[in-house]
Amino acid sequence: MNTTAPQTELTQRSPLLAADGQLTQVGWSRQPLLDCNLENARFYGLRFLQRFRIKRWDYYGFTTPDHFFSATLADLGYAGQVFIYLIDFTSGEYHEATLTLPLAQGIAIPRNSTEGDSTFDNGKVRLAFRHEENARHISVVWPQFAGRDLTFDVRLSVKPDHESMTIVVPMNTARFPARRFYYNRKINCLPAEGHLTWGDDRIDFKPTDTLGNLDWGRGIWDYRSFWVWASASGFLPDGRTVGLNLGFGFGDTSKATENALVLEGRLHKLGQVNFQYSSQNFRQPWKMSSPDGRLQLEFTPFVERVAKANLVLITSEVHQMFGRYRGTIVADDGEVIHLDELIGWAEEHHAHW
Numbered sequence: 001m002n003t004t005a006p007q008t009e010l011t012q013r014s015p016l017l018a019a020d021g022q023l024t025q026v027g028w029s030r031q032p033l034l035d036c037n038l039e040n041a042r043f044y045g046l047r048f049l050q051r052f053r054i055k056r057w058d059y060y061g062f063t064t065p066d067h068f069f070s071a072t073l074a075d076l077g078y079a080g081q082v083f084i085y086l087i088d089f090t091s092g093e094y095h096e097a098t099l100t101l102p103l104a105q106g107i108a109i110p111r112n113s114t115e116g117d118s119t120f121d122n123g124k125v126r127l128a129f130r131h132e133e134n135a136r137h138i139s140v141v142w143p144q145f146a147g148r149d150l151t152f153d154v155r156l157s158v159k160p161d162h163e164s165m166t167i168v169v170p171m172n173t174a175r176f177p178a179r180r181f182y183y184n185r186k187i188n189c190l191p192a193e194g195h196l197t198w199g200d201d202r203i204d205f206k207p208t209d210t211l212g213n214l215d216w217g218r219g220i221w222d223y224r225s226f227w228v229w230a231s232a233s234g235f236l237p238d239g240r241t242v243g244l245n246l247g248f249g250f251g252d253t254s255k256a257t258e259n260a261l262v263l264e265g266r267l268h269k270l271g272q273v274n275f276q277y278s279s280q281n282f283r284q285p286w287k288m289s290s291p292d293g294r295l296q297l298e299f300t301p302f303v304e305r306v307a308k309a310n311l312v313l314i315t316s317e318v319h320q321m322f323g324r325y326r327g328t329i330v331a332d333d334g335e336v337i338h339l340d341e342l343i344g345w346a347e348e349h350h351a352h353w
Contacts, residue, residue: 007269008027009028009269010025013033016183017037017038017040021041021043021179022042023170027168028255031164031166032114032185034168035111035112036183038056038111038218041054041220043220053221054077054219054220055076055217055219055220055353056074056075056076056218057075057076057109057215057216058129058215059074059216060136060138060214062211062212063233064205064209066088066090067087068089068345069086069087070084071127071138071140072084073120073127075107076353077104078313079104079311079314082098082099082101082125084096084097084142084150086196089322094303096305097145099125100311107119113216114131116131117129117130124141127140132155136156136158136214138156139154147199148198149197149198150196151197154192154194154205161265162187163265163267164188165188165245165260166184167257168184169253170251171221171250171252180219180222181219182217182221182251183217183219184218184258185214186258187213187214188232188243188245188262189211189241189242191241192205192212193205212233213231224351224352225353226250226348227248228247228275228346228348229246229247230244230247230288230345230347231244231245231246231346232325233262233344234343240263242342243262244260244262244342245259246259246270246273246288259271259273263337269332270329271291273295274289276289283321284301285298285300286300286346288327297327297329298325299324300323302322302323302324304322305320305322306318307320313352314352316349316350316351316352316353317350318350319347319348319349320347323345325339325342326340327339
């Protein structure tokens with residue numbers, strides 16, 4: 001699990017990978033500082049095989065008081081996936097749709113998280129994640145999504161000084177430890193404005209009640225991988241935005257965990273966080289706590305999303321629980337943040353990829 005060792009904050013810009021494929025820096029940062037030069041990957045002796053082990057994805061999520069919508073573009077090397085899902089918190093119903101593409105044909109994903117567009121368009125299904133000045137424009141067209149045409153058009157406000165949880169860590173594996181790695185940026189609490197239409201239904205997204213998040217991942221993972229990820233983006237009673245990003249299970253986190261509180265766009269770094277939950281009954285309450293006492297949370301699920309894939313080379317099973325967080329987190333300045341009914345999720349994910 002995570003470690004209690006001191007963590008390393010990165011402050012200098014550099015390429016992600018040296019010429020021999022090893023990481024140039026390991027640690028965490030408040031903004032992305034490393035150029036994601038995946039062309040320097042040196043996992044296999046034959047260079048043309050490198051792309052089959054490199055994983056890249058952009059995952060956007062949008063939390064409203066009553067719904068959650070997500071859209072993803074992923075290039076997994078030998079295959080790509082395009083998928084969306086929509087969850088109704090009131091009824092507990094959810095719908096999703098996935099396209100799996102050999103060699104990720106038609107999926108375009110940029111080099112870094114700070115510029116460029118991620119797109120897919122096969123003439124019917126269209127997804128576009130576009131950078132604009134101080135904003136991200138997310139649009140989706142998916143005909144006959146669960147029997148009804150779906151369109152989504154939302155802009156996320158991204159202030160230049162908005163901090164994110166960015167880490168780069170080697171994988172904790174005995175084989176090629178310096179050449180397997182995970183470079184990840186997670187941005188919470190981005191005000192959203194726009195709408196979703198699904199047949200005759202319409203959901204309006206307003207920055208006063210809807211926040212978006214981005215999970216941007218790049219790396220060379222172990223073929224058998226496991227992780228737990230917990231996240232939330234919402235509002236405190238005084239109107240301030242509050243976000244959580246917690247997790248464990250992947251990589252060597254001796255120099256950086258991904259655990260953080262995000263308050264009004266400022267990141268408050270956390271160290272080790274321990275999880276208690278049942279893999280036999282994910283609907284039971286989850287508990288998260290830190291040995292230093294800064295975090296004490298209970299997460300009570302109300303919706304379970306189960307997604308399974310078996311595509312020979314790629315298999316996965318995720319139990320993503322949506323629920324409410326209650327408890328306390330201590331900010332860097334000592335302020336005790338009280339969470340009560342903050343909607344978010346926690347998931348366990350197993351993958352062969």
